Amino acid sequence: MKKVTIIIIAGGSASGKTTVATKIANEILKDESVSHISMDSYYKNFANLNFEEKQKLNFDHPNSMDIDLICEHLDKLKQRESVEMPIYDFTKHEQSGKTIHIEASDVIILDGILSLHVEEIRKRADIKIFIRTDDDIRFIRRLMRDTNERGRKLEDIVDQYLTTVRPMYKYFVEPSIDYADIIVPYYEGNNIAIDLIATKIKSLVNKD
Template sequence: MEKVTIISIAGGSASGKTTFAQTLSDKIFENHSVSHLSMDNYYKDFSNLSFEERQSLNFDHPNSLDIDLICQHLDDLKNFKSIKVPIYNFTTHSQSGEYKIIEPSEVIILDGILALQIEEVRKRSNIKIFIRTDDDIRFIRRLLRDVGDRGRKLEDVVHQYLTTVRPMYKFFVEPSIEHADIIVPYYEGNTIAMDLVAAKINTLLSKNIKTS
């Protein structure tokens, strides 16, 4: 049985984790099967709370995530079992009740702001990457995304950023950079970093196949 390699990608909100993960997946897809998971889909279900109460929750704290389910899914994928990933609704701040099936593959790419901060996730990761993006760029990208794609009000996005997103980044996300194997300075068009990381990962994967 081939070895499954888990690549965890962390970084601040709107740092480019998902874009980097998708690009990386494309660059290693030719030689290896790849599946991509986002920790954003593993928020706990707070549908028992009112919408106003859900809006005030701290979604950047580890307690907001179903860590047990994330770890179970990573373990299942390592054992070549398919998983049912919950689909989170960012407009209502709750689980949608729908799922998507992820089949096992040689490479699992997991991205999330806390991917390197949570020990249980970190110890299951073979390659750990941190995306470093300037704070002002991350805030602008988050503002455009949340207002344009997730139906949020501008003042609500700013309030959430100042009260939870920014403090949690300083307390949880930024310190997790010490656990990274690779630190990527991310900006639009930084294809050199992506190519270098992809080449290194392809080399490691080739070695894994030969020694497995």
């Protein structure tokens, strides 16, 4: 049976991780079966707190993530067992109680800001990628996403960015670039970088 390959994609908030993951799945690995999971789905449940209390939480710290469940799901997928990935409600800052069925595949792509920082996740990866994106671009992308998709107020987005997002990026995320096998400088239309990593990924995925 073909070996399951796990690809981890890290980078700052709104750095383009999901975009790169989609390109890898649809363009580089279009002839392989690929499943994509996101660390954003694995936040701990904070339903016991009110909304104001939740807004004060540090969602960019490793303690906000259910690392054990992520590792459990990666291990199951590695053994070609399907999993139920939780659906996180970002408008309420809590788990929705619903899940998405993730089928076992030849390739598993996990993206998340802390995916290379956390050793227990990192050691399960066959390919480790870091998306390097300028801070101002990431902030603008995050601002647009949180206002348009998550119903956040401008002042709350800016406050969260300055209070937790940026400091945690400098402390946890940015240093994790040292663990990456491949570093991708990301900007809109940078297909050259995707093409450059294609050969490396294909060779590892097709290696028995």
